[in-house]
Amino acid sequence: MSNYCHLCGRPLAQGLSIHVHPEHPDHQLAVCGHCHKTAPRCRRCGLPMRADMSTGANCALCAAGAPRCRSCGSPVTGSYVEINGLGPYCRTCHETRQHCSVCGVPLDARARYLPDGRAICATCQQTAVLEAGQAKSLFDWTVQAIQTALSLGLRVGVRFVVTDHPGLRAQIQKARPDLIYEADRLLGVYVREDPHRTIYVENGLPSILLIQVVAHEWAHAWQMENCPTPQEMLIVEGFAEWVAYKVLQEMGAVKKMGLMAARPDLYGEGLRLMLAREERKGIPGVLALCLARAQPDKAQTPAP
Known part of the structure; x- marks a missing residue:
């Protein structure tokens, strides 16, 4: 076990805490008392983390194992949306992006725009009848x-x-x-x-x-x-x-x-x-x- 806090790098003294990732028991963190009290916590697993090493509100391990939003590609670790069995889509994309005029999913850069203003997602484009x-x-x-x-x-x-x-x-x-x-x-x-x-x-x-x-x-x-x-x-x-x-x-x-x-x-x-x-x-x-x-x-x- 390291003699230094895994988050701030200071020598460990009184108040040492050992944190074990619930899904990766071999991943253990030795954390000083100060970081234990003040460090941001992963929204998914609850472990303390360095803000500059996190991915959004989640630690790197949780972000790496999380499903990705089908629209923006970001890890989805909180609530998400499925539309007719398609997803997941993060809340941000669902609430801010234009949706496919056919299936209703949030669009990404692959969307095709028709002359009348409708937009079709990449999946619907595959069999779209345009002729x-x-x-x-x-x-x-x-x-x-x-x-x-x-x-x-x-x-x-x-x-x-x-x-x-x-x-x-x-x-x-x-x-x-x-x-x-x-x-x-x-x-x-x-x-x-x-x-x-x-x-x-x-x-x-x-x-x-x-x-x-x-x-x-x-x-x-x-x-x-x-x-x-x-x-x-x-x-x-x-x-x-x-x-x-x-x-x-x-x-x-x-x-x-x-x-x-x-x-x-x-x-x-x-x-x-x-x-x-x-x-x-x-x-x-x-x-x-x-x-x-x-x-x-x-x-x-x-x-x-």
């Missing part, structure tokens, strides 16, 4: 997947239009003015203006999210042709989410399916209602519920 031709191919694939999985089809086809955020917002305001306050959160909308029926989807979405949005809006087109109106929103949105869920199931997109089913809002509640119905009565039972004028017993809705 109209690619988007149309995914639209066609999604429609075929719905027909294969659920045997659903439209008597009158729909047009497919990819637009930027202001363009989508304008269509929402025109077709569904009641949803204008939610327009910044919506990624697609089905618009019926005789003789045209059109699905509008925001550009720049990752491919799997684009497929999900297309399936959801296509389901609304099917509802407009086949289901009674007006109908409870729990059924309207729950069925559309269920159609999208079934398409993702065809793809094996288990993580995305889990996020959909865990949503605490109307969309998640409606999806859970449809999944419970499917478990009891199969796909025909879900379709029968949506085609009937009777409303569901809300007591049957599974808890979130």
Whole structure:
């Protein structure tokens, strides 16, 4: 054991304290009485430390073993944020940085900025659909997947239009003015203006999210042709989410399916209602519920 304080370097005298790191028992500090009382403490392990050798509010050992913020790269040793299972992100980045317009994570230097002001994180960029031709191919694939999985089809086809955020917002305001306050959160909308029926989807979405949005809006087109109106929103949105869920199931997109089913809002509640119905009565039972004028017993809705 050293005869000198590991922090200030003075000879050890009365008041000697020995500190052992809780996660590294071989790391021991001999500390004089003065440093024991006055030295800053690591926020994570509680050991005294030299301020000039610490990393933020933590000692070097704790900082080295801590996870790193996915945005700034700094050690995360205190509270942190996870967004849809992605993280950790430090509180500073979460509160001060612009967030990805798709997944909501704090952005870093790799962000891509679109002409309408939206920004996409590096992860979402990997599969972002920015070309109209690619988007149309995914639209066609999604429609075929719905027909294969659920045997659903439209008597009158729909047009497919990819637009930027202001363009989508304008269509929402025109077709569904009641949803204008939610327009910044919506990624697609089905618009019926005789003789045209059109699905509008925001550009720049990752491919799997684009497929999900297309399936959801296509389901609304099917509802407009086949289901009674007006109908409870729990059924309207729950069925559309269920159609999208079934398409993702065809793809094996288990993580995305889990996020959909865990949503605490109307969309998640409606999806859970449809999944419970499917478990009891199969796909025909879900379709029968949506085609009937009777409303569901809300007591049957599974808890979130």
